[in-house]
Amino acid sequence: MSNILLIEPNTLLAATYTRAFAHVGHHVVHVAGGQAAVDAADRRMPDILLMELQLPAHNGVEFLHEFRSYPEWASIPVVVNTTIPPLILADIESILHADLGVVAVCYKPRTTLLDLVRLIRECTSGI
Amino acid sequence: MAIGDDPVRVGSDDLLLSIAEQLKVPLTTIARQAELGQLTGDLRMTDVGAIGTQAAAALTLVDSYLLGLQLWSEQVELVMEPVSVSSLLVDVAHELSRFAQYYGVELELRVGGRYGPVMSHQRGLKAALLSLGFSLVEAEASRPERRPRHVTLGFHRTPHGLVAGMYGEYEELRADRWRTALDLAGKARQPLTAIGTGSAAGLFVADAIFRSMNSRLRVGRYQHEQGLAATLQPSRQLQFV
Numbered sequence: 001m002s003n004i005l006l007i008e009p010n011t012l013l014a015a016t017y018t019r020a021f022a023h024v025g026h027h028v029v030h031v032a033g034g035q036a037a038v039d040a041a042d043r044r045m046p047d048i049l050l051m052e053l054q055l056p057a058h059n060g061v062e063f064l065h066e067f068r069s070y071p072e073w074a075s076i077p078v079v080v081n082t083t084i085p086p087l088i089l090a091d092i093e094s095i096l097h098a099d100l101g102v103v104a105v106c107y108k109p110r111t112t113l114l115d116l117v118r119l120i121r122e123c124t125s126g127i
Numbered sequence: 128m129a130i131g132d133d134p135v136r137v138g139s140d141d142l143l144l145s146i147a148e149q150l151k152v153p154l155t156t157i158a159r160q161a162e163l164g165q166l167t168g169d170l171r172m173t174d175v176g177a178i179g180t181q182a183a184a185a186l187t188l189v190d191s192y193l194l195g196l197q198l199w200s201e202q203v204e205l206v207m208e209p210v211s212v213s214s215l216l217v218d219v220a221h222e223l224s225r226f227a228q229y230y231g232v233e234l235e236l237r238v239g240g241r242y243g244p245v246m247s248h249q250r251g252l253k254a255a256l257l258s259l260g261f262s263l264v265e266a267e268a269s270r271p272e273r274r275p276r277h278v279t280l281g282f283h284r285t286p287h288g289l290v291a292g293m294y295g296e297y298e299e300l301r302a303d304r305w306r307t308a309l310d311l312a313g314k315a316r317q318p319l320t321a322i323g324t325g326s327a328a329g330l331f332v333a334d335a336i337f338r339s340m341n342s343r344l345r346v347g348r349y350q351h352e353q354g355l356a357a358t359l360q361p362s363r364q365l366q367f368v
Contacts, residue, residue: 009269009323009324009325010152010156010265010268010269011230011231011268011269012156012177012180012181012229012230013152013155013156013159015174015177016156016159016160016163016174016177017159019163019167019172020159020162020163020166020167023166023167023172032269032270033270052324054316054317054324054325055324056269056270056320056323056324057320083148083151083152083155084316108151108155109151109154109155109158112158112159112162113159113162113163113166114162114166117166
């Protein structure tokens with residue numbers, strides 16, 4: 001069982017992910033934006049972060065820079081699940097992986113719940 | 128036909144890009160909801176109501192865009208007729224209420240008095256207000272940790288005419304930001320962060336329909352709330368009856 005911090009602005013989609021992850025035994029904390037994510041991580045350290053890059057009032061990349069600046073969160077695996085198409089993300093993919101420690105970038109419309117469940121299991125298998 | 132300076136034109140690549148981006152969200156939600164029942168082996172886990180509301184939002188955006196395109200290209204005749212906005216708003220509120228409920232957003236209908244009809248195109252006006260409404264309800268739901276989530280569908284009189292629109296606590300929404308958003312439609316992924324995430328396609332479609340009816344969406348205030356609204360001219364026809 002892992003603690004997943006889910007950053008997803010769309011509440012209906014977030015509810016869907018939460019139910020899927022809960023079904024396979026994970027605990028999910030859902031927040032809609034960057035500041036709330038920092039607060040939530042402060043209250044309970046997540047094992048993994050699953051996040052959209054397009055956040056209200058906060059750019060996801062800026063958020064990740066801030067998140068990584070806290071030493072205790074520096075090694076938490078981050079999975080990006082976004083509606084931004086891969087071709088556009090290609091420009092910043094090296095920054096996401098090399099500088100911000102993103103372990104996987106998923107294109108949300110094409111990434112099934114099963115894909116995410118498997119990915120989270122792989123990313124947290126050592127925990 | 129249209130008024131104003133350089134609107135987001137119906138039929139433009141920018142608006143189509145914006146709509147395509149916007150449609151990803153409801154379609155992804157529908158796809159994942161459909162999968163949820165299979166993944167869990169319990170079809171009751173699939174929220175049929177959520178699928179229905181997401182489909183309604185997507186179809187409204189597509190329908191509104193198509194009507195805008197038809198009005199713009201004159202495939203549908205722009206017949207301006209006396210329209211009772213108060214009763215039309217009741218219809219719009221009814222259609223939006225289920226969607227708003229699903230998103231946990233309170234929808235309030237506030238009509239500031241008893242007003243006569245305006246000159247407008249009935250279908251166009253309804254499509255524009257629905258497009259605006261779906262967009263703002265979804266945007267309101269995505270605002271982090273805001274409680275209560277609330278939007279107002281409002282209609283009131285100003286010195287310039289009768290104003291219909293949607294309002295909420297959008298303190299950061301200003302006229303210059305709205306103008307910039309119109310310039311960024313289809314070019315930026317989040318052209319109007321003052322309201323919410325996403326491509327804001329529903330707002331641009333609503334504006335395009337209003338423009339085809341010789342009006343436009345503008346930033347406005349109504350009873351301490353800020354929002355987007357269009358000014359409509361009263362029908363003179365019935366004033367002499």
